[in-house]
Amino acid sequence: xxxxxxxxxxxxxxxxxxxxxxxxxxxxxxxSPTANGHASKLSPLDASLMTVELSKAPRSVPAPDSEExxxxxxxxxxxxxxxxxxxxxxxxPQLRPYGPLEIMPTASVLHYAVECFEGLKLYRGYDGKLxxxxxxxxxxxxxxxxxxxxxxxxxxxxxxxxxxALCARDGAKWxxxxxxxxxxxxRPTMIxxxxxxxxxxxxxALLYVILACFPDMSKSLATPAPPAMQGQxxxxxxxxxxxxxxxxxxxxxxxxxxxxxxxxxxxYGPTLVAQGxxxxxxxxxxxxxxxxxxxxxxxGASNFFVVMREPTSNKLQLITAxxxxxxxxxxxxxxxxxxxxxxxxxxxxxxxxxxxxxxxxFTMSEVxxxxxxxxxxxxxxxxxxxxxxxxxxxxxRDKDLDVPMDGDSGKYARLIKKWLVDIMYGNVxxxxxxxxxxxx
Amino acid sequence: xxxxxxxxxxxxxxxxxxxxxxxxxxxxxxxSPTANGHASKLSPLDASLMTVELSKAPRSVPAPDSEExxxxxxxxxxxxxxxxxxxxxxxxPQLRPYGPLEIMPTASVLHYAVECFEGLKLYRGYDGKLxxxxxxxxxxxxxxxxxxxxxxxxxxxxxxxxxxALCARDGAKWxxxxxxxxxxxxRPTMIxxxxxxxxxxxxxALLYVILACFPDMSKSLATPAPPAMQGQxxxxxxxxxxxxxxxxxxxxxxxxxxxxxxxxxxxYGPTLVAQGxxxxxxxxxxxxxxxxxxxxxxxGASNFFVVMREPTSNKLQLITAxxxxxxxxxxxxxxxxxxxxxxxxxxxxxxxxxxxxxxxxFTMSEVxxxxxxxxxxxxxxxxxxxxxxxxxxxxxRDKDLDVPMDGDSGKYARLIKKWLVDIMYGNVxxxxxxxxxxxx
Numbered sequence: 001x002x003x004x005x006x007x008x009x010x011x012x013x014x015x016x017x018x019x020x021x022x023x024x025x026x027x028x029x030x031x032s033p034t035a036n037g038h039a040s041k042l043s044p045l046d047a048s049l050m051t052v053e054l055s056k057a058p059r060s061v062p063a064p065d066s067e068e069x070x071x072x073x074x075x076x077x078x079x080x081x082x083x084x085x086x087x088x089x090x091x092x093p094q095l096r097p098y099g100p101l102e103i104m105p106t107a108s109v110l111h112y113a114v115e116c117f118e119g120l121k122l123y124r125g126y127d128g129k130l131x132x133x134x135x136x137x138x139x140x141x142x143x144x145x146x147x148x149x150x151x152x153x154x155x156x157x158x159x160x161x162x163x164x165a166l167c168a169r170d171g172a173k174w175x176x177x178x179x180x181x182x183x184x185x186x187r188p189t190m191i192x193x194x195x196x197x198x199x200x201x202x203x204x205a206l207l208y209v210i211l212a213c214f215p216d217m218s219k220s221l222a223t224p225a226p227p228a229m230q231g232q233x234x235x236x237x238x239x240x241x242x243x244x245x246x247x248x249x250x251x252x253x254x255x256x257x258x259x260x261x262x263x264x265x266x267x268y269g270p271t272l273v274a275q276g277x278x279x280x281x282x283x284x285x286x287x288x289x290x291x292x293x294x295x296x297x298x299x300g301a302s303n304f305f306v307v308m309r310e311p312t313s314n315k316l317q318l319i320t321a322x323x324x325x326x327x328x329x330x331x332x333x334x335x336x337x338x339x340x341x342x343x344x345x346x347x348x349x350x351x352x353x354x355x356x357x358x359x360x361x362f363t364m365s366e367v368x369x370x371x372x373x374x375x376x377x378x379x380x381x382x383x384x385x386x387x388x389x390x391x392x393x394x395x396x397r398d399k400d401l402d403v404p405m406d407g408d409s410g411k412y413a414r415l416i417k418k419w420l421v422d423i424m425y426g427n428v429x430x431x432x433x434x435x436x437x438x439x440x
Numbered sequence: 441x442x443x444x445x446x447x448x449x450x451x452x453x454x455x456x457x458x459x460x461x462x463x464x465x466x467x468x469x470x471x472s473p474t475a476n477g478h479a480s481k482l483s484p485l486d487a488s489l490m491t492v493e494l495s496k497a498p499r500s501v502p503a504p505d506s507e508e509x510x511x512x513x514x515x516x517x518x519x520x521x522x523x524x525x526x527x528x529x530x531x532x533p534q535l536r537p538y539g540p541l542e543i544m545p546t547a548s549v550l551h552y553a554v555e556c557f558e559g560l561k562l563y564r565g566y567d568g569k570l571x572x573x574x575x576x577x578x579x580x581x582x583x584x585x586x587x588x589x590x591x592x593x594x595x596x597x598x599x600x601x602x603x604x605a606l607c608a609r610d611g612a613k614w615x616x617x618x619x620x621x622x623x624x625x626x627r628p629t630m631i632x633x634x635x636x637x638x639x640x641x642x643x644x645a646l647l648y649v650i651l652a653c654f655p656d657m658s659k660s661l662a663t664p665a666p667p668a669m670q671g672q673x674x675x676x677x678x679x680x681x682x683x684x685x686x687x688x689x690x691x692x693x694x695x696x697x698x699x700x701x702x703x704x705x706x707x708y709g710p711t712l713v714a715q716g717x718x719x720x721x722x723x724x725x726x727x728x729x730x731x732x733x734x735x736x737x738x739x740g741a742s743n744f745f746v747v748m749r750e751p752t753s754n755k756l757q758l759i760t761a762x763x764x765x766x767x768x769x770x771x772x773x774x775x776x777x778x779x780x781x782x783x784x785x786x787x788x789x790x791x792x793x794x795x796x797x798x799x800x801x802f803t804m805s806e807v808x809x810x811x812x813x814x815x816x817x818x819x820x821x822x823x824x825x826x827x828x829x830x831x832x833x834x835x836x837r838d839k840d841l842d843v844p845m846d847g848d849s850g851k852y853a854r855l856i857k858k859w860l861v862d863i864m865y866g867n868v869x870x871x872x873x874x875x876x877x878x879x880x
Contacts (some may be wrong), residue, residue, distance in 0.1 A: 011481045072546075079545060100542040101550075105519060106512075106651050110541075110631050111703030113553035114712065150712035171864060191550050192709075195510045199708055199741055201716050210545050212637050252697035257690050259710045266554030266706035268639055269632075270699045272554065272590035276641050315447060392473055430549050 024216060029141070042089030044108060044181035045082060045154040045207070047161030051093035054078070054170075056097070061174050062213055069213045074209040076170035076184065080162040083193075085111070086150045086203040093162055095169060096402050099209065104195035114192030115265040116145035116196045119384045120332075121183040122167045122211065122436065124175045125426030128438040130167060132186075133424050135160050141263060142188055148262040150201045152188050157187060159207070164436055166209050172438045174211065184213045185385075195386065197305025212223040241392025241405055242381060244299055245283035246364065247274060253288040253327075260297075260327040267329075268301065287380070287394055290327060294364040297321050302383030303334040306367060306413050307355060316377065318345075318412065319362050333382045333420070336432065340419055345412075352411060363398050371401055379403045388417040460564075482529030483715070485522060485594040485647070487601030489532035494518070496537070502615050503655055504622060509653045516610035516624065516651040520602040523633075524592045533602055535609060538650065544635035548642050551623075554632030554805045555705040556585035559824045561623040562876065564615045565866030570607060570876040572626075573864050575600050577772045581703060582628055588702040590641045591630050599628060601648070604876055606649050606678040612878045614651065621865060625652045625825075664702035678742065681832025681845055682821060684739055685723035687714060688806060693738065700737075700767040707769075708741065725821070727834055730767060734804040737761050739831070741825030743774040746807060747795060747852050749815035756795040756817065758785075758852065760801050773822045773860070776872065780859050785852075792851055804836050811841055818842045818850025828857040833878075 055077040055110045062068035075098045082093040108114045115232030118138045123131045139156035147153065163186060175184050191345070247253070250276050254260025260267060271286065278286045285300030298304055298321070305320045318341055321328050341357045348354050370376040379391040390409040394401045404410070409417070423430040495517040502508035515538050522533040548554045558578045563571045579596035587593065603626060628649045632642030687693070691714050693707070694700020700707060711726065713732040718726045725740030731846050738761070745760045758781055761768050781797045788794050790826055810816040819831040830849040834841045844850070849857070 072638050073544075076548065098545070100544050102540040102542050103543050104513075105538070105629070105648055106515065106627075106652065108709075110549060110555055111627070111705055112708035112710040112712075113555065115550055115553065117551050120670050148713065149709050150716060185637065187546075187551070189545070189550060197625065198512050199712070199715070201712050208545055212546065241820075250697050252695060255692060255695035255698065257692035258695065265551055266710050266712065268552035268580060269554040269589050269704065270706050272552075272639070272641050273588065274638070276590060 004359055020053065033248055033263035042270050043091070045084075045300075047093055047094070047158045047165065050080070050162065050165060051092055051096075051117075052092050053094065053096045058173075060174075064179065064215065070215050072212060072214060073282040074213045076166075076174045076213075078166060078170055080166040082162065082207045082210040084207065085203045090152075090154065100348075101206070103191075105194060106195040106197050107191075107193045108196070108199075109191035109193065111197070112192070112199060112266070113266045113269070114151060114202055114205075115157070116142065116149050116151060116190050117265070118142045118186075118188040118263060119186075119289075120146075120163075120186045120383060121424075122171060122175060122186055123424045123426075124171075124177065124179050124182045125424075126180045127426040128177050128180065129426055130171045130175065130438055131426060132163070132167070132434045132436060133420075133425060134332055134336065134432045135163060135434055137335070138188070139163075141330060141332070142190070142261075145262040145264050146190055148259055149264045149266075150294050151192060151205050154207070159209075162207075163188060163209050165209060167436045168439050170211055171436060172440050174213070183214070185214045186196050186210075187212060201325040238276040240408055241390045241403070242284045242299070243282070243393040244285055244287035244391055244395070245278040245281060246287045246294070246394055246396040247289050249289075249292060252290060253286075254290075256325045256327060258327070261323070261330055263329065271301075280378055283395060287396075289364060292397075295321070296364060299381035300386065301329070302381040302389070303328065303331040304379070304381055304391075305337065305413075306362070306379040307410065308367070308370040309377065311370075311375065316353050317358045318355045319358045319360065322359040322361060329383075331383055333384060333387070336420065337382055337388075337416055340416065344419070349415070352415060355412065364394075367394070368396070368401060377404060378406070378412060380410060380413040380416075382416075388420065390414075452758075467498060472875050485524075485529070485530040485533070485536055485598040487533055487598045487605065490520070490602070490605060491532055491534050491536075493534065496661045498613075501616075502770055504619065504655065510655050511744075512652060512654060514586070516606075516614045516653075518606060518610055519651075520606040520649040522602065522647045524645045524647065530559070530592075530594065533647075535605055539666070541646070541648075543633060546635040547631075547633045547875040548634065548636070549631035551637070552632070552639060553704070553706045553709070554589055554591060554642055554645075556582065556589050556591060556630050556703055557705070558582045558585075558626075558628040558703060560603075560626045560628075561824060561864075562611060562615060562626055563620050563864045563866075563873075564611075564617065564622045565864075565873075566615050566620045567866040568620065569866055570611045570615065571864060571866060572603070572607070573860075574776065575603060575874055576873045577775070578628070579603070581770060582630070585702040585704050586630055587724075588687060588699055589704045589706075591632060591645050592877050594647070598755075599649075603649050604645075607876045611876060612880050614653070616762060623654070625654045626650075627652060630856075638684040648848050679849055680722045681830045681843070682739070683722070683833040683836065684725055684727040684831055685718040685721060686727045686834055686836040687729050688716060689732060689734075692730055693726075694730070696765050696767060698767070701763070701770055703769065711741075727836075729804060735761070735801050736804060736807065737768050739821035740826065741769070742821040742829070743768065743771040744819070744821055744831075745777065746802070746819040747817035747850065747851075748807070748810040749817065750796075751810075751813070751815065752756045757791050757798045758795045759798045759800065762799045762801060769823075771823055773824060773827070776860065777822055777828075777856055780856065784859070789855070792855060795852065804834075806842060808836070811843075817844060818846070818851060818852060820853040822856075828853050828860065830854075 057258045058077045079098045083091045120138045185230050190207045194202040194204040219432040274286050288298045290297050345355050381389045390413045422428045498517045523531045560578045579599040625680045625860045634642040634644040635647050714726050728738045785795050815855045821829045831843050862868045863873045
């Protein structure tokens with residue numbers, strides 16, 4: 001077979017990886033111009049073409065604390081979808097009634113984990129408005145995840161428009177104004193629906209966005225919340241901080257040269273056994289370590305932060321694992337915390353000492369030494385699902401390491417959380433909070 | 441939350457990992473006896489309960505060389521399915537018309553790659569009989585894969601019975617006696633259908649078995665066949681041996697402490713980009729290396745074998761990567777080759793020199809040195825999909841390494857392939873060939 005470069009997607013500014021799947025005649029016709037350096041004829045994702053079919057059987061909204069909400073299975077009345085084929089590119093997106101997908105038993109998402117997703121939230125502000133938090137970042141990351149798992153490219157702004165359209169449609173009913181401080185969980189997903197069993201770049205895919213009801217955490221947002229989902233049994237959390245079980249050397253979540261940075265399904269399913277073991281032993285999550293040096297990488301599916309006093313300079317540092325090796329998720333909450341801390345905590349903040357923000361490899365030994373010397377100040381996990389969750393204990397090599405708390409949270413975690421809550425729920429005006437216009 | 445051990449599956453002899461997902465009341469009722477050390481009330485997988493609903497719209501069988509067959513999308517009239525829930529265990533299996541699955545957009549298989557599968561073939565023997573090859577091995581491996589990805593346990597024999605029932609039902613029509621030397625591809629699959637978005641052990645799953653039409657390789661089975669599927673563009677293969685592109689240091693397939701040994705979706709999707717690049721550059725597959733030492737692990741999704749003369753003893757060795765690190769798939773073709781070679785080639789076989797079968801780590805440097813010294817005899821990939829596929833070239837660090845061939849195959853690959861063909865297609869009677877009774 002002769003090498004052949006082609007670009008099945010036309011919307012992107014990055015060049016998708018070439019595919020050498022055998023082309024249909026239609027695919028050849030479209031692909032050839034690109035191979036010749038001309039613009040592709042394939043249709044780009046275009047949210048302005050979205051068709052709307054409203055649900056004829058709208059459902060009732062479960063109460064925030066109901067069993068139905070806690071079950072995390074209820075979605076809103078509609079979903080936004082867009083189909084892609086290698087022959088034609090993206091079809092017109094649809095806003096349509098939420099319901100089951102018809103997927104052939106041969107679809108590659110069911111066999112080869114050709115799937116990626118995002119997780120973000122729609123917030124009902126204390127000012128009555130609906131907001132998204134840095135949604136463009138999620139859409140850009142979704143594009144990078146899609147590229148890593150051989151799913152089609154798209155213009156992130158178009159996905160953002162699909163998300164906004166769905167939130168605008170269902171927000172007023174499913175997240176009413178009287179639920180200020182509440183949220184819906186937004187899950188953009190892309191799956192390979194190509195019904196051919198060969199292990200190859202998919203020729204068909206489906207992008208969809210759904211809004212799910214999750215337990216209302218508004219009451220606990222002012223103080224550290226029990227992290228919802230990510231395997232957290234609702235209401236069963238330890239309210240005085242996460243208890244983490246450090247992973248053993250024989251269980252590794254991600255590896256350099258792998259895909260740990262991408263939000264692809266393949267990073268999650270393989271962690272369920274270790275996570276189940278941790279829970280069975282009374283811990284909330286796994287603290288994922290890497291290498292014999294026991295580098296600290298992630299907590300559950302969240303990024304991990306620790307506040308320690310540097311042994312020689314005696315200065316306070318907020319430390320988190322770096323992105324360079326690409327074994328940890330490029331968290332948007334992580335990035336936001338880093339930016340805020342650099343901006344607001346490099347000098348003294350009211351009664352809190354200044355901290356230096358540091359992204360570097362660090363080991364469990366460093367954390368243990370800091371604890372012994374009284375230099376360990378606090379630790380927390382951060383992500384969309386977990387939000388900012390203080391850590392009270394790390395179990396490592398058969399020993400418990402107690403992590404200091406100031407009441408129900410560390411002081412820095414509490415302050416950072418308040419900053420984020422204020423942006424997400426409109427207590428302050430900030431460019432990261434994107435207001436969604438809602439249809440009544 | 442207090443630690444809680446429970447066994448949601450009752451059929452297994454191995455103990456499934458405990459789960460600490462919050463239990464429904466129904467789940468508690470069933471799970472408690474197990475937690476207390478008594479037998480679980482959950483139903484085991486039981487193929488004898490299988491219900492049968494025959495297709496009212498049977499389809500026509502595509503010709504072996506038709507475009508439809510080459511597209512690898514056509515399955516037979518029926519499929520075998522069995523649903524599992526955490527509350528009740530396995531429901532009665534169904535043999536029912538083949539068709540799309542209704543899957544909720546929240547199902548964890550679509551987000552977290554909670555899925556595993558098997559690949560085997562139904563062979564139409566030259567003696568007119570239908571056979572499976574070591575099917576019990578596939579069923580046992582499927583159980584191990586399920587355990588790794590937190591899917592429910594089952595008795596492998598019951599899966600085997602489901603496979604046999606489906607083959608018996610559809611074999612006579614879809615693999616008729618006049619197609620001696622032909623095969624259908626069998627794909628047992630298990631997916632998590634739990635429609636809750638939390639990252640947790642699934643509470644619902646679906647096991648299913650389908651039979652797919654693949655290009656008829658009967659003509660090429662006497663001589664080296666172009667490997668079908670596994671990303672191979674039909675008919676586009678280089679008939680004079682596989683051309684492999686060695687992976688770079690920045691791309692690895694699997695790692696110690698990961699899941700490379702299990703047939704879970706998470707091992708496949710993340711390889712598609714590298715595979716697509718290899719094909720775009722004119723290679724057939726990726727040769728997956730590991731570590732800076734460039735240990736040779738797998739070729740595409742197949743095991744890799746090399747015949748080299750040992751430098752000091754000057755004896756011939758057939759070498760393949762070991763299973764201990766669990767970074768390569770425990771191939772059934774691999775195991776069968778090892779057994780046959782030990783049994784039949786430790787002494788001289790007709791005109792072929794004896795070879796010592798060796799499972800050990802080996803590096804690209806060793807292979808290159810052997811080639812330089814004239815000690816490299818041949819290499820081949822082996823797996824269900826690839827079968828036994830001779831390798832003619834390895835591209836490693838910007839250089840082509842030519843691998844010797846004897847015409848269209850190495851001599852050892854040719855002999856080993858003949859041994860396997862004889863068992864699969866009933867030219868010889870052998871315990872590995874399992875005859876399937878067929879319904880007319």
